[in-house]
Amino acid sequence: MKILDRYILTSYLKTFFTVFIILMFIFVLQTIWLYIGELAGKDLDAEVIFKFLLYFSPKLVPLVLPLTILLTSIMTFGNFAENYEFAAMKSSGISLQRAMRGLTVFILFVSLTAFFFANNVIPAAEYKSINLRKNIAKLKPAMAITEGVFNEVGNINIKVEDKSGDNGQYLTDVIIHQKTDRTGNFTVMKANKGELVGSTNSDVLSLILKDGNYYDEIQPTDYRKKPNKPFAKSYFREYTINMDLSNFNNVDLEDENYSNTQGMLKISELNESIDSFSTEYNKKVKDFSSYMYKRSGVTSMDINLNPSDSVQEIKNSILEKYDTYQAQQIVNLALGSVNGAISHIILKKSEFKKSAKQLNKFEIALHEKYALAVACIVLFFVGAPLGAIIRKGGMGLPMVVAILLFLTYHFIGIFAKNSAEDGSISPFWATWLSTIIMLPLGIFLTYRATTDQGLFVFDNLINPVRKVLKKAGLIRKKTK
Structure with a gap:
């Protein structure tokens, strides 16, 4: 490894681990704040509380790691530009791409590690944390009661x-x-x-x-x-x-019987679950469609109907075969049957909606594992050139810019995933949407930084307007 690559990598790693530890500490404190009411005063020893926080910490990595990469990239390359180190590199014939080469290899390694972490460590931690929380709730039934919703206790x-x-x-x-x-x-x-x-x-x-x-x-x-x-x-x-509560107080905090959420599964298990759920869901829809068709009685009707006839004409042709009383009874039975069918359809519609939502959650969990790895690479190519352009290091402006970009990235992902759960958009696009939006931004910023251009060239916007105003005579031409 050359001295320059070692210097850039060392500078980046120092900032990277510092920022990661600080952000992880902040998010762990937030976790403690969220669950302090469930942990405090429950006669739990320090070991159980430590396990609780340890099992919840890996779930914070998909939030902390992309933000760390974005912030570290802006800070590190901002420091290089602010201290004219990039100017010295360029004067020696070293381009920005060459300066980023060693870090690009490191970021690829981080993305692969993140993928492995999301596929193996996070599911195991989710499994442990949910089971531990369920067991604590059984040990303390008051903890199992959440305000504002129905809870099953005994x-x-x-x-x-x-x-x-x-x-x-x-x-x-x-x-x-x-x-x-x-x-x-x-x-x-x-x-x-x-x-x-x-x-x-x-x-x-x-x-x-x-x-x-x-x-x-x-x-x-x-x-x-x-x-x-x-x-x-x-x-x-x-x-x-x-x-x-004989089954509540006889609790083993190491018991791990709860294993039915998508966050606990690896990619192979998610693929198997998705395939199983899809097959079962399609079979239920097909069976229900067949059942409703048979329930309508169309298959048992021995009447030749003209497709061009209206509903009223068809009804009259059927009722003409019966006297008034029998026709009235038939109409009442038909109305009851239709109302019953409508109620059954509404009930099944709600059931199918829940099944589809569960299936969408599994698909989102699957794509999230891949999206985390790609997001690490994309956010690096957003942060590094942006730091070189704004030429500002430290924790001031880079922190503000990084947080604004990350919040945009994060909230787009949250809104898209919420829409995907109810089927408004595809789970695939919902999971990848924020990364896809950031990708053109990364390409644009990398191009601007490597060609020594600013973030925006306002002359390109102002000059066409100025020419139009000059032709209209609203702006006088300068005279020598």
Whole structure:
């Protein structure tokens, strides 16, 4: 390795590791802030908390690494340009491409490492972290209750507006759906306040509800009374629900039985899952289409219909074969059948939408592993020439520029992936969109930097306008 390559690489690596450690520390602090309410006051030892943070840290690398490469490139090449080191290189016949050659090899190595990390380390860390968090939640049931959404705890589904207290045991605005052997939620309880009473040494957790109402839907024997939805309502000052937590407190924090998220899978496993989900999804859609076609009764109709006839003409031709009473009964049955079919279609549509969303998530997770490696290369060719152009090193302007570029890159990716989950755009384009947008910018900046041009040449924009104004006589020509 030549002295120049060694000098550039050493300067880059010093800044790279410093920036990476600082950014990782900041994002780990953010993780602690997000989960401090779940970890503090839970009687967890330091080893469990350390494992929790250790397992969550690898998931931060897809955020930290691209930002580190972008910021380090701007800072390093900005320092070279600010201290006229690039001018000295160019005067010696060394171009920007030649100066970047050694770092390009390093960035390729980093991108390959990032790919390996995303395919092996992050899935393993995701597997460990989710299982550890689930086990902690079982150890402390209050931790399993998230504000604002329904949570399954024991034999109830519970939703609370707010939690308070040292262990989150005091609940506000409680809604409970109690599970029964019957299909559906027939028993609902609402209370202004609630309190969780129990300990890790007990197999019973008591939920004490205060100042609320108890609703129990009555199932009438006469089906004609079902649309009225009769129910029994009672008021209580205090009501206690005891939940058996024998399986909760007997918790092994090393247990790892939870393994059904896309973040835990490698590329080979994702490909297998996507293929399996796609086959199953297409089969369900085809079976449902066939079922609805047969349910319509078209296959059993022995009537010659003219395709040019209107619906009203077809209906009249069928009903003419029956008297008025029978025709009325047929119409009522047909309307009931159509309404039932519509309800069934709406239900299946929601089910298919969930399946498609899950499939899209798996495809996004697959492409993200490749996109991370490519993003490292693209952001290097954005940051390095940009630093050479702005000719400013340090943590001031380079930090601002890097953050603005990275936020643009990051938010485009987030919005695109959210759109891809509901099927608005392809998961492939959603994952690669931010990188594809940054690629022309990297090419443009590299060209401008290697040809010793500024970021923008305003004369190219102003001169055509000036010529037009001169022809119009609005600007006088200069006289010698």
